[in-house]
Amino acid sequence: AGIAFDILPLIHGVVTFEYTLLRLYLLINVAGQALILGGLLTNDVQLMQDFSTAGIALLSWSLVMLGNPGKSLHQNKQTDSDDVVGIASILPGLLVPAFGIAMLTVWVLRDIPGMVQLGFAIVLVIFLNMINVATILSHFNRRVNINIVKPNNIPFIFITMLLLSIVHSIIAFLYGRGKVDVEIFSISLGLPFLWVFLSLKPHKLLHNSFSKNGIPHSKLILASLVSYLLYRSGCYICSISLLHFAIRCMGDGTLFA
Structure with missing residues (x-):
């Protein structure tokens, strides 16, 4: 996330990642990790699987959110950058x-x-x-x-x-x-x-x-x-x-x- 939101725009000379998206990404990503960790601490196999499913869904969603900015970065980057x-x-x-x-x-x-x-x-x-x-x-x-x-x-x-x-x-x-x-x-x-x-x-x-x-x-x-x-x-x-x-x-x- 740090590379995507901070370094890549500097390298390619284009800003495509907004701070609002960064905050939303971090919120969803941390929530997904917390659910997975919570499931592991329950000592219940069924709860662990349910919590992990929800957590992985959130983690996957956070990655999908980066798709459009990543595409925009590729399309708008400076030539030969x-x-x-x-x-x-x-x-x-x-x-x-x-x-x-x-x-x-x-x-x-x-x-x-x-x-x-x-x-x-x-x-x-x-x-x-x-x-x-x-x-x-x-x-x-x-x-x-x-x-x-x-x-x-x-x-x-x-x-x-x-x-x-x-x-x-x-x-x-x-x-x-x-x-x-x-x-x-x-x-x-x-x-x-x-x-x-x-x-x-x-x-x-x-x-x-x-x-x-x-x-x-x-x-x-x-x-x-x-x-x-x-x-x-x-x-x-x-x-x-x-x-x-x-x-x-x-x-x-x-x-x-």
């Missing part, structure tokens, strides 16, 4: 309402096998990946001016990440229904994070950050790339699972069948 970040700067904001609707839908349909896993994949892999990539690129490409990724390459990197994340979401849904092995699930989970980690050129960042004439930067954002995208990416899970999967397939003769 986001070239150094490209599609990564705008697409997360445009898709926020879709994520809100998706999460409410997944929660309502949670009794269907695989829907819970799909919900986690949408939030933790698709949405948070988009936010992290946008934050890292915005800091190093725009603010610090290191240009870790050339602007012309950003659409390819970002769209590929989205496609890998969507593929994992589908696999997560199938995994929840018992249709996919855990090895395939683990590999699909690791690939989007591994792709982002390698695409953002960590060696270039480390060289520019810790060399004798290192460029001033946010150590927290750098740590988010090194830690979140490396360890959380499941590089270890991906590599070990891939090896285990290959050995198992060679053992039963299905790898080259």
